[in-house]
Amino acid sequence: MPNRRGAMNACLPISLPETLAGESFIRTLSELGLASCAPGSKRWWRSVAELGTPLILSDGSGESLVTFIWRDPAGERALSDLHQVYIEVSGHTPHPGRSPTLMQRYRNTDVWFWQTQLPDDWQSSYRILPARIHELPPRQSGFRSPSDYALAVRNWWMLLAGTRGCSDPLNLIPPHTDGWGQPLSALQLPFADVPLSEQSLMARPLPARGKLHHWRWYNSLGANERDVWLYRSGLADSQQPLPLVILLDGQHWAADAGFFATLDQMTARHELPAAVYLLIDAVDADTRSRELACSPEFWLTLQQELLPQAQRLQPFSDDPQKTVIAGQHFGGLAALYAALNWPQRFGAVLSQSGAFWWPDVNEVAVNGCLCKDVKAAGGRRYNMKVELQTGSAEKQLNPLNQAMYKALQAAGARIEYHQYSGGHDWLCWRSGLFKGLKNLLA
Numbered sequence: 001m002p003n004r005r006g007a008m009n010a011c012l013p014i015s016l017p018e019t020l021a022g023e024s025f026i027r028t029l030s031e032l033g034l035a036s037c038a039p040g041s042k043r044w045w046r047s048v049a050e051l052g053t054p055l056i057l058s059d060g061s062g063e064s065l066v067t068f069i070w071r072d073p074a075g076e077r078a079l080s081d082l083h084q085v086y087i088e089v090s091g092h093t094p095h096p097g098r099s100p101t102l103m104q105r106y107r108n109t110d111v112w113f114w115q116t117q118l119p120d121d122w123q124s125s126y127r128i129l130p131a132r133i134h135e136l137p138p139r140q141s142g143f144r145s146p147s148d149y150a151l152a153v154r155n156w157w158m159l160l161a162g163t164r165g166c167s168d169p170l171n172l173i174p175p176h177t178d179g180w181g182q183p184l185s186a187l188q189l190p191f192a193d194v195p196l197s198e199q200s201l202m203a204r205p206l207p208a209r210g211k212l213h214h215w216r217w218y219n220s221l222g223a224n225e226r227d228v229w230l231y232r233s234g235l236a237d238s239q240q241p242l243p244l245v246i247l248l249d250g251q252h253w254a255a256d257a258g259f260f261a262t263l264d265q266m267t268a269r270h271e272l273p274a275a276v277y278l279l280i281d282a283v284d285a286d287t288r289s290r291e292l293a294c295s296p297e298f299w300l301t302l303q304q305e306l307l308p309q310a311q312r313l314q315p316f317s318d319d320p321q322k323t324v325i326a327g328q329h330f331g332g333l334a335a336l337y338a339a340l341n342w343p344q345r346f347g348a349v350l351s352q353s354g355a356f357w358w359p360d361v362n363e364v365a366v367n368g369c370l371c372k373d374v375k376a377a378g379g380r381r382y383n384m385k386v387e388l389q390t391g392s393a394e395k396q397l398n399p400l401n402q403a404m405y406k407a408l409q410a411a412g413a414r415i416e417y418h419q420y421s422g423g424h425d426w427l428c429w430r431s432g433l434f435k436g437l438k439n440l441l442a
Helices: 018-031 042-051 146-164 196-203 250-254 259-268 285-291 296-313 330-341 369-375 397-410 426-440
Strands: 055-058 063-071 082-089 111-119 123-132 183-188 211-219 224-232 244-247 276-280 323-328 348-352 385-391 414-420
Touching: 018 055, 018 063, 018 111, 063 123, 082 111, 123 146, 123 426, 183 426, 211 296, 224 250, 224 296, 250 276, 259 426, 276 296, 285 330, 296 330, 323 330, 323 426, 330 348, 330 369, 330 385, 348 426, 369 397, 385 397, 385 426, 397 414, 414 426
Parallel strands: 244 276, 244 323, 323 348, 348 385, 385 414
Antiparallel strands: 055 063, 063 111, 082 123, 123 183, 211 224, 224 276
């Protein structure tokens, strides 16, 4: 029986000719039992809503045909002021600053669609961006250089994403957000590696049952202030010191409706031990790139100021082997940096899509700064647990993380490296975070 959710295409920004695309679209509808009434009719939209989008057709070859569908809120072509509708599938469509991907309107109806092939185990976020004529990208003529034009296109896309980007209202999975709160929808193909507890809670988020503290932390060395959350999972009468999990980019996880409930459910199932989770807000992009890029000041003040504050609210273990730091990209870099430099306090690391190119984005795979530090340690052995994760679509980060894996393995770290089917994506990191914590806290 065909599956019903979907994903997208990483080809050129041009679409198939309208006639060919329309024929493929109708064949898909026919195979899914959606061709008995006219596309765009009220009855047809009711059927699509019941099935949920994107539509997924798996043919047993290891790939699925994914069909995205979006309804023009203004109605059919003659009534609408929309000139184009763009779609972005994380890790799959080309970077929109180079070649944005277009959906197509089906004939003169209110139906916009786009189709692509993806691996059956693919998972990613996506969003839809409708544009009126004054919201189209700038024309290349009139710019002095290609770099000026590229910057203009990038600024156009960021503005469009911020003002017009939307989740898919017909997706049966509740929407989520990116790192800065922009709405996204989830695409999870039939064999995507998603924990069962996460699947159920994404479909029906439950309230958290643990104890949550929230306060503002003033960082005296960084001279800034931010939100901090402290969450205890499991029963309150635990006699053993609880593990501590430090989550960088904590504002993202704190805003995730089902995040704490998933921790609760995994703890109740004994997939995770009862633990204390410290979520630290990144403040903004500039602060994030400064503090998480191997900043000794950030980690010193965290140990001197923040951890004592958190300890007074909810006691936790100071054993480095029971202290996990988890982060994404710059956060993954920062997590490993902290464990390498303060091993007496931090002994476990979950690095997701670690930015091991730092400080030079053009650095070759074996020469990232942290990787060189590990290799130059003169035979030092690292008593730490590390899990590195990257996506199959992260072509630049994969060799960097593989080089770090080999360097840490040679230095005695207990290390695992996992690659998932997806890209640089909070949805993938969410699934990987739960699986990584399960491994590191075992």
